[in-house]
Amino acid sequence: MNTLELDQESAEWLRALQRDDRVRDDAIGRLHALLLRVSRAEVSRRRASAQGRATDDGDDLCMQAANDALMAILAKLGTYRGDARFTTWACKFAIYETSSRLRRAAWRERRVELDDSVWDRLPDAAPPTLQRIENDQVMAALRQAVDEQLTERQRLIFQSVTMDDVPIDVLAERLNSSRGAIYKTLHDARAKLRRALIEAGHGEHIS
Amino acid sequence: MKDLDLQRILGSEHSDPGCDEAGELMDAYCELVARGDPVSDQFDAFVTHMRNCDACREDMEGLLAMLRDEEKSRQG
Numbered sequence: 001m002n003t004l005e006l007d008q009e010s011a012e013w014l015r016a017l018q019r020d021d022r023v024r025d026d027a028i029g030r031l032h033a034l035l036l037r038v039s040r041a042e043v044s045r046r047r048a049s050a051q052g053r054a055t056d057d058g059d060d061l062c063m064q065a066a067n068d069a070l071m072a073i074l075a076k077l078g079t080y081r082g083d084a085r086f087t088t089w090a091c092k093f094a095i096y097e098t099s100s101r102l103r104r105a106a107w108r109e110r111r112v113e114l115d116d117s118v119w120d121r122l123p124d125a126a127p128p129t130l131q132r133i134e135n136d137q138v139m140a141a142l143r144q145a146v147d148e149q150l151t152e153r154q155r156l157i158f159q160s161v162t163m164d165d166v167p168i169d170v171l172a173e174r175l176n177s178s179r180g181a182i183y184k185t186l187h188d189a190r191a192k193l194r195r196a197l198i199e200a201g202h203g204e205h206i207s
Numbered sequence: 208m209k210d211l212d213l214q215r216i217l218g219s220e221h222s223d224p225g226c227d228e229a230g231e232l233m234d235a236y237c238e239l240v241a242r243g244d245p246v247s248d249q250f251d252a253f254v255t256h257m258r259n260c261d262a263c264r265e266d267m268e269g270l271l272a273m274l275r276d277e278e279k280s281r282q283g
Contacts, residue, residue, distance in 0.1 A: 041276065042269045084234035088274065092234045095269040103262070138213065161261075162216045168226075168262050180226040183260055187225065190218045197217075205213050206220075 010086035017077060028070070034087065035066040035073075035094040042098045061105065065097035072097075100179070103167035112174050114156045118163050119143050127163040138202050145196035154189040161186055218259040222252045226263055229256040233267055241274035 006014065016027035039062040072093045080089055118127055146155060153175075160166035168182045175182065194206055232253045239246050246254075257264045 038273055041273060045269065045272055083232075084238045088234045088238055088270070091273055092230070092266075092270055095266050095273070096230070099262070099266050099269060142213075142216075168260070179262060183226045187218070187223060187259070190216075191220075194217050194220060206217055 006082045007085060010082060013086040013090075014077070014080065017074070028074075031073070031090060032066055032070050035069045035090065036062055038091045038094040039065045039069070039098040042095055043102065046099075046102060061101050062098065065101055066094060069093035069097045100169040103169045104173050107167065107170040112156075112160055112164075112166050112170060114152070114159060115164070116159075118159065127165075135205065138197070138205050141197055141200045141202055142193065145193045145200070149192045149196050150189050154185055154192075157182060157185045158189040158193075219255050221255045223256045223259055224252045225256065226260060229253050229260070229263055230266075233263070233270060237267060237270045237274055241271060241278065 013027065013031070016023050017031070018024075040059070043058050043062055069090070073090050080086065083089075146158065150158060157168075157171060160171060161168060168179050168186070171177070171182045172179050197203065197206055229252075232250060236246065236250050236253055239250075257267055
């Protein structure tokens, strides 16, 4: 990216961070302070939710998120294309690091396991997403497709995310994977299930 | 007839670039939305991903909130 195409402030950030002297050190210090502020604001914004309440060590979490965001930004500085202001691009990393930590903290004491009993529970004890599928034939076809079409890993990820509301960041941590890789598995599982439901004659419910 | 919860479980059949590629577009998309500028069809697949992925959608909401707070404090 030619820095001449950037707005003045973004170009200044980029120039400072690409130097090899005290100007760079100062810019890193200012950037870290910005990332920490954004991380704290994000924790505060989510405070009303279960995710926000789940962590007692909020400031420690924010510091770790700001540190990791800074490392990611410096490592990816060459990929900044100027599609947005530099600070917006950089703060995206702080939000990501903060939110994934909050999600993992909220699930710290909870197990993630393949629980096939979700399909057999009485309607009022089933996951809300299943309670709201009123067509029994569609539900039976969905269950059959999950059993027959998905691999065990796909079933674990599909059921955890869509029925038990397990965040994909939590699955990524427990399965030693990444958000992107877990989502790809979920995406492939969903595509298989959509195809199976269409082939079983239930296409009108999903498209 | 579409079943909305089945849609939520199965996601959209439209093109979905996944978390990594959508993440690369998130900053530009949020700036457009925060400024109230029109969002071009270049972001269609990004929007599909935001519908399909709770984690990325929450991150996008966080970035948008940050930009709106920034704009408020700029206006004083």
